[in-house]
Amino acid sequence: MSDHDPVRLPDGGPARVHAQGLRKSYAGRPVVTDLSLEVGAGEVVALVGPNGVGKTTLLRCLLGTESSDAGTVTLDGAPLRDQDPEVRRAVCAILDDAGFYPDVTVLEHLDVLARAHGVPDPDELVDAALAELRIEHVADQVPWTLSSGQRRRLSLAVALVRPWSLLVLDEPEQRLDADGRSWLADHLAAQAASGRSILMASHDAGLVSRSGARVVELHGDV
Numbered sequence: 001m002s003d004h005d006p007v008r009l010p011d012g013g014p015a016r017v018h019a020q021g022l023r024k025s026y027a028g029r030p031v032v033t034d035l036s037l038e039v040g041a042g043e044v045v046a047l048v049g050p051n052g053v054g055k056t057t058l059l060r061c062l063l064g065t066e067s068s069d070a071g072t073v074t075l076d077g078a079p080l081r082d083q084d085p086e087v088r089r090a091v092c093a094i095l096d097d098a099g100f101y102p103d104v105t106v107l108e109h110l111d112v113l114a115r116a117h118g119v120p121d122p123d124e125l126v127d128a129a130l131a132e133l134r135i136e137h138v139a140d141q142v143p144w145t146l147s148s149g150q151r152r153r154l155s156l157a158v159a160l161v162r163p164w165s166l167l168v169l170d171e172p173e174q175r176l177d178a179d180g181r182s183w184l185a186d187h188l189a190a191q192a193a194s195g196r197s198i199l200m201a202s203h204d205a206g207l208v209s210r211s212g213a214r215v216v217e218l219h220g221d222v
């Protein structure tokens with residue numbers, strides 16, 4: 001997406017995620033049934049499967065933003081609890097484009113995040129992320145004035161201005177143009193090559209293959 005040198009992310013260190021025996025039902029209807037999953041350090045794992053099969057639910061159960069009926073999730077062997085500050089630092093989750101303040105500009109969102117995570121050289125990092133995602137020209141706009149694709153790019157830029165070891169993405173290809181999808185695939189592959197872990201749900205076969213993801217197919221009977 002960018003002609004610039006790739007952004008050098010603050011290092012979050014390697015991470016290994018292990019989920020065992022996860023179950024989740026809504027109103028007695030099983031959505032996730034006894035699912036076990038591992039994401040190793042340096043790995044991209046893609047959850048694939050039809051609409052409604054349970055990919056988002058599984059991601060939310062893994063992150064702890066949705067309570068599971070049963071099962072365990074560990075990050076580097078310790079229980080993954082979303083309220084644990086170390087987990088919050090290690091895990092970057094981009095599940096939708098809704099989490100923006102209406103009156104805070106694109107640049108300010110990224111700047112606040114970079115500073116909250118105490119990264120060195122936040123100004124430089126934010127400028128590089130804006131350039132990498134090609135949203136520098138809208139840096140002074142507030143999120144609701146962005147196009148839907150620009151808002152998606154802002155969501156993805158979040159992962160470029162803060163440290164993480166595990167990146168969790170829900171259909172990150174949504175609303176990206178062809179160049180954006182190519183950039184994303186290459187970016188994920190490069191992040192995995194540097195030892196980070198990525199877990200995503202995706203309907204984009206091109207993104208899945210180009211990022212080098214290991215595919216985990218959900219069938220609804222897992």
Ligand SMILES: Nc1ncnc2c1ncn2[C@@H]1O[C@H](COP(=O)(O)OP(=O)(O)OP(=O)(O)O)[C@@H](O)[C@H]1O
Pocket residue numbers: 026027031049050051052053054055056057058201
């Ligand atoms: N809060 C909820 N209450 C009741 N049912 C829910 C809830 N959240 C999800 N479901 C149901 O759980 C099932 C799985 O939904 P989920 O969003 O996990 O699917 P998905 O595989 O991510 O689908 P898509 O590819 O369409 O994004 C669906 O049948 C959905 O209607």
